Amino acid sequence: MATFHFELVSPEKLLFSGEVDAVVAPGAEGVFTVLKDHAPVMTVLKPGVVEIDGAGKKEKLFVRGGFADVGLGGFTILAEYAIPVAELDAAKIDADIKDASEDVADAKSDEARRLASEKLGQLQELKAALGL
Secondary structure, three states, X not given: OOOEEEEEEOOOOEEEXXXXXXXXXXXXXXXXXXXXXXXXXXXXXXXXXXXXEEOOEEEEEEEEEEEEEEEOOEEEEEEEEEEEHHHOOXXXXXXXXXXXXXXXXXXXXXXXXXXXXXXXXXHHHHHHHHOO
């Protein structure tokens, strides 16, 4: 299979850079697959799993927010948040959701409630995207 260059970058670090055979990404209009010589496209990402297939090795990373850009130079994902799926723990996610729910209930101001609700929503998106 023909390869192309792919990079996945978050604000914290470069999570992946290399030649790949295919990448599956969660775009705003639905999940899409990029292969070599894909037509140029730019889209917003929704929370979900990016699947990278290259050199006989598959990698999965959870992303939340950001942009995907396919161009002549390859494919780049600029994610607001990204983490390898292997580093996620279902029990910890469930505990974090419980804590965030309590934070929403205990919030003393509208701003504190908004922030706690936002965190709770992000955790629930993570759980749903991973099918936990």
